[in-house]
Amino acid sequence: MKAMNVEQGFWRKRMETIESVEGGQDVGNGRRRKLLILAGIAVAVLALIAFFALRGGEGPAAQGPSLPRVTVVAPGRQSVTNLISATGNLAARREMPVGVAGEGGIVTRVLVEPGDWVSKGQVLATVDRQVQVQQSAQMHAQIAAAEADARLAQNELERAQKLVARGFVSQADIERKTATRDAALAKVRLASAQYNEMNARLGRLDIRAPEAGLVLARAVEPGQIVSSASTALFRMAKGGEMEMLARLAESDLATLAVGQTALVTPVGTTTSFTGQIWQLSPVIDPLTRQGTVRIALHYDKALRPGGFAAAEITSGHVQAPLLPESAVQSDEKGNFVYIVDGENKVVRRDVKTGAVSNAGIAILSGLTGNEHVVLSAGAFLNPGDKVIPERAKARP
Template sequence: MNYETTIDASTAHPHADGEPQGPASTRRLWIIGALIAAALVGVWFLMHRGDTTAAGEGQAAQAQVVTVVVPGTTTIARNITASGTIAARREMPVGVAGEGGQIVQVLVDAGDWVKAGQVLAVIDRSVQSQQIASQSANVEVAAADARLAQANLDRALKLVERGFISKADVDRLTATRDAAAARVRVARASLGELGARAARLNIVAPAAGLVLTRAAEPGQIVSPGTGVLFSMARDGQMEMQARLSEGDLAQLAVGAIAQVTPVGSAQTWTGQVWQLSPTIDQTSREGIARIALAYDNALRPGGFATANLTAGTVTAPLLPESAILSDEKGSYVYVIDSDDKAVRRPVKTGEVSARGIAVIEGLSGRERVVLRAGGFLNPGDKVRPVVQK
């Protein structure tokens, strides 16, 4: 039996180096290449590991050093500064109470202290004096008529007992006596009226106090329509009328302490708010706080002054001005978080004093707040915080 054999050329001829080519040989080449590549990567990593560490240390070294502070909380007096004028606490205008006339004498001047009822000026009363004298004579005439009427009645009563005068005559004499007595009372009342009118020609102080202004001079003709001749401060009490905005006025209460300094004076007077304006001016949107002041000759009504009022206290973190930044979005600070990164924190500021600025909203006082150089930071910047002691 004959067999025919077919031989594949790829298996029949050997490779040039004496080794046959096949699937097993190709797989072996791939494995050898992978091992060589892994070895090269390992060698590169070992060679550059020091450079990577140095780069990390360099980046840390480039982090900005910032000074931070943990402010805590402080009890701060809330102060309000206002301006206004000095005035009499109770100003009393004094004018002509009577019919007026010509002033013949002025007895006081501005700056004098007077008592209640003290005469300030005297108006000519020559005509009134003559009227009083005439009426006094009328009183005497009426009194004489009354005495005569009484005597006639007494005689008539004696004659009635004897039957010489009728009862009707007695009644007529009694009426005459009563009419005469009434005329006496009328005359005396008229005399009293003239005396009261003459007394009103004296311009007197309505209460004890300090004379502030004088607008009366001897020879001047005055009448009830003349206006104010003297102005007085009752008991010499003064006040400052401080003008405040609606918001500031709402923070004050009656009894608040104020330090008042007149313009041009280095001296400060301590006063107390005794009245807050119940209304707000619709134009200026301001109200008035009236601050009571004790009398002092350096406090001149009409003068300008400034007042520093204490409107209670507030407990809040206190920061220096350098720590608080602002832009179109409002005031803010930079707070350093646990990863030493800068975080922008919006805040609301309150009282400003020589010790710093109170932060009434946005901080609890336990944060690390950037004290300076906040303007060079951006949110998320890595920093090296140094706590100020």
């Protein structure tokens, strides 16, 4: 209260001076009382200021803003289904290009369209065969002529054999006639082989399906000239079977095996299709460090080869922390959570997420499960902020 005594002494001297002046000038008592009241008010204000100054700024304004309270949880570890997410293209599991097997020519008819189902050996298109038909008829006639020569040679041989016992025909004549008969029979076989070859060529002018399946594409029209050097005229999916070519990181690929199930969702639809891994890539791309997983799918009109799809592959169960979606955030660096350390300061922790379910998000790496993880309000915090943590129970 020393400061208050100083102020009182100052105002006492001031009032004495005023009284002496006023007394000299014969001022009335009313004005003197008014000055005394004003002086008292000023002394009270200064006394309050001095009081708070002497307390070292311990007033309400000096206490600063209160620390925010955040809810935290120690999630622990529990068994969760390990799902691996992947993207890739859809394709025919066994795509068959169909082209010209013979000498080709002018296409006369195209009998199928993309989307048609065909059976094995079904004609897809025909090529003009007028010249080949005439050649086939010519060879058929040659067979008839060769057969006639063979019959004549056989008859002459039989007559000569009857006369050889009487001495009218020598043994040398018999041998010559036998050779003539054999040559005639060989010509018959030759003509028959040539005729069969021509018929086979005629058959190859019909462009046929090598296996039963689905026609995916058609690249030929009537009047088009085709040959064995032409590109594929049709593309087919054997049996209509489809697949997804999923690209996965090397580490994820190592956890998979043939026969595991996958859920495939084509882009543009909410319908998912169940498939199975039927082949794992034996080679890893040295640049991307990725490999291909081939997921077999049954035919459906929503599965269009060349389309894009997403897949979730079940790869067993893992022990991992499970957090609600509100606790996991993401930015350009990836997914992360905020934890509160022993000094009640906010710390960023980068994490790798796994399966997402109604129970929460599995954290595959980045957490041990014993940390105090901020459940919500992470968007309003920054690393290094000091908070008051309030413990909550882990979500089941």
